[in-house]
Amino acid sequence: MHWSRCGGWWGLTAGGLVPALFLPPPDRVLARLAELSTSSFMDATIWQHAGASLARVAAALVTALLTALPLGVPIGLNRTARAALDPLIEFYRPVPPLAYLPLTVIWFGIGEASKVLLITDVVIAGILAIALIALVLELALRAIERRFAGWSR
Template identity: 65%
Template structure:
């Protein structure tokens, strides 16, 4: 019997399937090497000088200082209303050493920081538990939430006279005014942190026999820490903005008091200096809280 030999010719496709697949895409994606295989096209970064975020921030600050110096140097605004940066710096040194309205700059700053810090501590001790309670209990939310939302939009100057009538003109009124400004944003942030807790974690802890207190201590509170820190950051900003209003109440020391006293006598360089000192201290608080967020809750602290 003769053997049957069959020769199979290679099957040729009418079209290149890869080329057909890549047809709708840009030509840069269709680059091929000499052997017909696809070569990945990787865009190379262009060589050049790239500024970091800190560099951009530094340039922004220097640009603002340069614009301020230029306006004052060209006398576009009278020095009575806009002193030069050098004049403000000289006044800073004079007030730091010799004082202004019976106290040095450091005494004014220490008094204001103590008031804000006392108000912040009281707000943390009260607003965080209230926020947790509102987040866990519908009845507590029905009682507390309308009260917080009622007074939260009211500017501190509006209820300042009432605080003076009720609590007098001592330190209590000043700290209380700042405390009320910090309390609302901190309580609301804590509430949202509690409501964001993963339900699966709660069920897992309950399955393991955790009590209600253990749920709060080991599950709810750690999960709400990022929101609490955010609430503290927001509350501190509001608290510092309320400081000047708080030191309207028969104060004898404080940065807000110093600014108001200087404004009455048109000592503009002291006014600007006081504003810059408040901004500097508030920025230190802000960056300190950002550092805490990056250190202890890095998944939430990248702001």
């Protein structure tokens, strides 16, 4: 964190401009972090919670890659598939992931599956868009290369 921000944070809390209930002072936050790193909070340390979160993110990333890349290649290679599926993707992509939260919880409960699925929803549209763009650019560059291949001689 930038030192001026830390100084501003300390100044706001030390001067009493912001109540500690809304913005606790930095020394109290660091003391609580040290406490949580050794003792448990809801039956786990902060490092165990961080590990569980990273495992969810990794599982969601793998799921998104295994879903988006096989979908993106046919869409990028086939104009008919792109015409059929691109409007659905462009409809889905800008919807905020929190809009899916109630449906995800209703359909999958509050366990690990719903958490991983919600993170997958966040990641999949971006990966699919990147796969499509990369594939279309690759095909365009190959077409340009074929078109101008004889000019260098």
